[in-house]
Amino acid sequence: MPVIKYVQANGQIVEADVPLGSSVMQGAVAHMIEGILADCGGACSCGTCTVHVDAAWMSLVGEACDLERDMLEGIGVQGANSRLSCQIEITPELDGLIVAVPA
Numbered sequence: 001m002p003v004i005k006y007v008q009a010n011g012q013i014v015e016a017d018v019p020l021g022s023s024v025m026q027g028a029v030a031h032m033i034e035g036i037l038a039d040c041g042g043a044c045s046c047g048t049c050t051v052h053v054d055a056a057w058m059s060l061v062g063e064a065c066d067l068e069r070d071m072l073e074g075i076g077v078q079g080a081n082s083r084l085s086c087q088i089e090i091t092p093e094l095d096g097l098i099v100a101v102p103a
Helices: 024-030 055-061 066-074
Strands: 003-007 013-017 050-053 082-084 098-100
Touching (some): 003 024
Antiparallel strands (some): 050 082
């Protein structure tokens, strides 16, 4: 099972085993990661699961689609490495993925 590293606003790193096929958001909710609210349950419609993907991982994670980018812009989040964690599906290649949870 891939391990995802969630970097909290205070710098603490929480490592969580997240099942293949689930999302970074689902892993955060299952492990009660502070700062990931996931109010819409993964429907890409609220922005409460925003993360900043570590630059070294962006080529594997990929950029946000238009709908996701619109949601991020709508809540005032900018940056090529900003993603909604509900839209990042866990694959074997993402073992060790590092995402920062904004304050």
